[in-house]
Amino acid sequence: MDIPLMDPRRPDPRHTVTDSALGPLTVVARGPALTGLYFADHVRRPARETFGPAVAEEEDALLAEASAQLREYLTRRRTAFALPLAAEGDTFQHAVWDLVGTVPRGGTTTYGSIARRLGDPLLAQRVGWAVGSNPLCVLVPCHRVVGADGSLTGYAGGLARKRALLALEEPDAESASRLF
Numbered sequence: 306m307d308i309p310l311m312d313p314r315r316p317d318p319r320h321t322v323t324d325s326a327l328g329p330l331t332v333v334a335r336g337p338a339l340t341g342l343y344f345a346d347h348v349r350r351p352a353r354e355t356f357g358p359a360v361a362e363e364e365d366a367l368l369a370e371a372s373a374q375l376r377e378y379l380t381r382r383r384t385a386f387a388l389p390l391a392a393e394g395d396t397f398q399h400a401v402w403d404l405v406g407t408v409p410r411g412g413t414t415t416y417g418s419i420a421r422r423l424g425d426p427l428l429a430q431r432v433g434w435a436v437g438s439n440p441l442c443v444l445v446p447c448h449r450v451v452g453a454d455g456s457l458t459g460y461a462g463g464l465a466r467k468r469a470l471l472a473l474e475e476p477d478a479e480s481a482s483r484l485f
Contacts, residue, residue: 318357319365323372326379327466330443331356332371338391339371341440348461349438375443381473384410392440401435408449410474415453437461443470 318335333341333356343350362369370388377383392402404422408414416436420428439447442462448470452458460467 318355319360319368320356320358321360321362321365321368321372323362323375325375327462327469330372330375332362332368332375333357334365334367334371335391337367338389339367339441339444340391340393342371342375342442342444343440344442344462344466346463347442348459350461351440378443379473386444388444390441390444392445394435394438394440397431398435398438401432402439402441402445402447405436405439405447405450406445408446410446411476413449413451413455413471415451416458417453419450433459446470449474 318333318340320331320333320341322329322331324330327344329345331341331343331345332339333343335357341351341356360368362372367389374383374386374388378386392399394402400423401419404419405414416429416432417426419432419436420426423432436447436450437459439445439461442448448460448462448467450458457464457467457471
């Protein structure tokens with residue numbers, strides 16, 4: 306996907322707020338990449354002033370494309386994102402987010418599984434902190450990380466949104482076989 310480079314007259318960083326089925330989402334960009342996606346009541350949401358000025362989505366190609374892809378995803382018209390991402394984090398966080406990004410749509414993994422993939426099962430709690438610090442919710446699918454017993458555990462957007470995202474991504478055959 307070719308998204309034009311940011312107009313040099315456009316402020317940087319910048320953000321827009323887009324409506325979605327999960328509530329308003331703040332989409333933050335710096336230069337030609339997205340750096341944040343946050344719910345209004347997001348846990349560990351950075352201060353509003355760090356997002357830069359609000360930009361009308363139709364005035365910024367990257368913010369418009371991100372908003373469009375999010376709406377398509379949340380209405381099942383898109384199954385994956387094609388957006389430039391540049392999350393700020395340390396080396397460990399990036400290693401965790403990279404692994405989270407490999408969890409397929411409709412699948413889940415656990416904090417312990419990610420810790421084992423990183424080479425140390427004792428890192429599960431640190432993995433949990435990195436997952437909870439993900440600045441690109443939905444785009445980096447941290448909602449696909451569950452507890453060791455398969456239970457829904459913390460999610461920066463709240464457990465109701467985590468449940469909704471997992472249900473949205475559930476394969477049709479699986480959801481049809483459920484009694485609820």
